[in-house]
Amino acid sequence: MSDIAERVKKIVVEHLGVDAEKVTDNANFIDDLGADSLDTVELVMAFEEEFGVEIPDDAAETIVTVGDAIKFLEKNASA
Amino acid sequence: MFDLSGRKALVTGATGGIGGAIARALHAQGAEVALSGTRREALDALAGELGGRTHVVPANLSDKEAVEGLVPAAEAAMGGLDILVNNAGITRDNLFMRMKDEEWEAVVAVNLTASFRLMRAAVKTMMRRRYGRIVSIGSVVGTTGNPGQGNYAASKAGLVGMSKALAAEVASRNITVNCVAPGFIESPMTDALNDKQRESILANVPAGRLGTGRDVAAAVLYLASEEAGYVTGATLHVNGGMAMI
Numbered sequence: 188m189s190d191i192a193e194r195v196k197k198i199v200v201e202h203l204g205v206d207a208e209k210v211t212d213n214a215n216f217i218d219d220l221g222a223d224s225l226d227t228v229e230l231v232m233a234f235e236e237e238f239g240v241e242i243p244d245d246a247a248e249t250i251v252t253v254g255d256a257i258k259f260l261e262k263n264a265s266a
Numbered sequence: 267m268f269d270l271s272g273r274k275a276l277v278t279g280a281t282g283g284i285g286g287a288i289a290r291a292l293h294a295q296g297a298e299v300a301l302s303g304t305r306r307e308a309l310d311a312l313a314g315e316l317g318g319r320t321h322v323v324p325a326n327l328s329d330k331e332a333v334e335g336l337v338p339a340a341e342a343a344m345g346g347l348d349i350l351v352n353n354a355g356i357t358r359d360n361l362f363m364r365m366k367d368e369e370w371e372a373v374v375a376v377n378l379t380a381s382f383r384l385m386r387a388a389v390k391t392m393m394r395r396r397y398g399r400i401v402s403i404g405s406v407v408g409t410t411g412n413p414g415q416g417n418y419a420a421s422k423a424g425l426v427g428m429s430k431a432l433a434a435e436v437a438s439r440n441i442t443v444n445c446v447a448p449g450f451i452e453s454p455m456t457d458a459l460n461d462k463q464r465e466s467i468l469a470n471v472p473a474g475r476l477g478t479g480r481d482v483a484a485a486v487l488y489l490a491s492e493e494a495g496y497v498t499g500a501t502l503h504v505n506g507g508m509a510m511i
Contacts, residue, residue, distance in 0.1 A: 225435060229393055 287479025449505025473506030
């Protein structure tokens with residue numbers, strides 16, 4: 188697992204209070220991990236902070252699974 | 267009760283009568299206060315009067331960029347933001363049929379749109395901290411209407427609806443969003459009324475006197491306190507009974 192994937196999963200576990208084994212690449216934040224729409228906004232803010240990157244709204248809308256977040260950040264993260 | 271030690275507050279329109287009273291009340295309860303307004307000298311004078319725990323962050327709320335910069339400036343000055351008081355407001359009264367688009371737009375821009383942008387910025391940082399108090403100063407006119415104030419009444423009623431929507435979104439994050447709606451409050455404008463005008467206003471105020479900035483500030487102080495954590499989406503009317511709503 189890449190460093191970025193690990194950090195993303197850690198944020199998701201901490202933020203949503205879910206078990207780490209549930210946080211798979213295919214896990215959908217809302218359907219599988221019980222996030223509400225406000226949680227998804229907060230997750231995006233947490234990713235922005237952790238990775239020093241700005242995630243525009245149209246990109247944020249495409250991030251619906253843990254894997255989506257990892258893919259986006261592997262492409263765009265600065266650190 | 268209502269101890270604000272360690273809390274960081276931003277007050278807009280702090281040079282006005284009500285805004286100044288609000289800043290004084292929050293400061294007296296121990297809050298660190300960022301004072302905003304358009305008149306730098308008046309802000310400096312208020313900061314000087316209050317002494318420590320104050321910052322001056324001037325901003326013209328009819329300027330979008332200045333609005334966008336205000337919450338970050340206050341956060342930078344204080345190292346965070348716990349309390350936002352949207353107090354700044356303007357009037358451009360005119361009879362409806364004569365009201366110009368510019369009069370409508372100027373009032374909505376400062377009273378409603380600037381408040382929206384400040385709340386949007388503030389709630390982001392409050393979400394991270396899992397704590398926040400947002401209080402907007404509405405008006406009795408937002409509920410009752412008033413001839414000559416179609417724009418002002420709309421902007422103040424708009425604050426109430428907007429606050430309720432945001433309150434519902436962020437209640438689970440320990441952030442409350444409320445309004446205080448003053449009635450007739452002593453100000454340079456009411457000082458200019460003659461005795462007859464004053465009498466006719468007071469005839470409709472069961473309390474028999476005009477309100478003061480302190481009356482309004484006390485309501486703001488309550489809603490800004492930790493104790494008011496279960497009060498959200500509410501409008502607290504401070505009008506001496508002139509409208510019991």
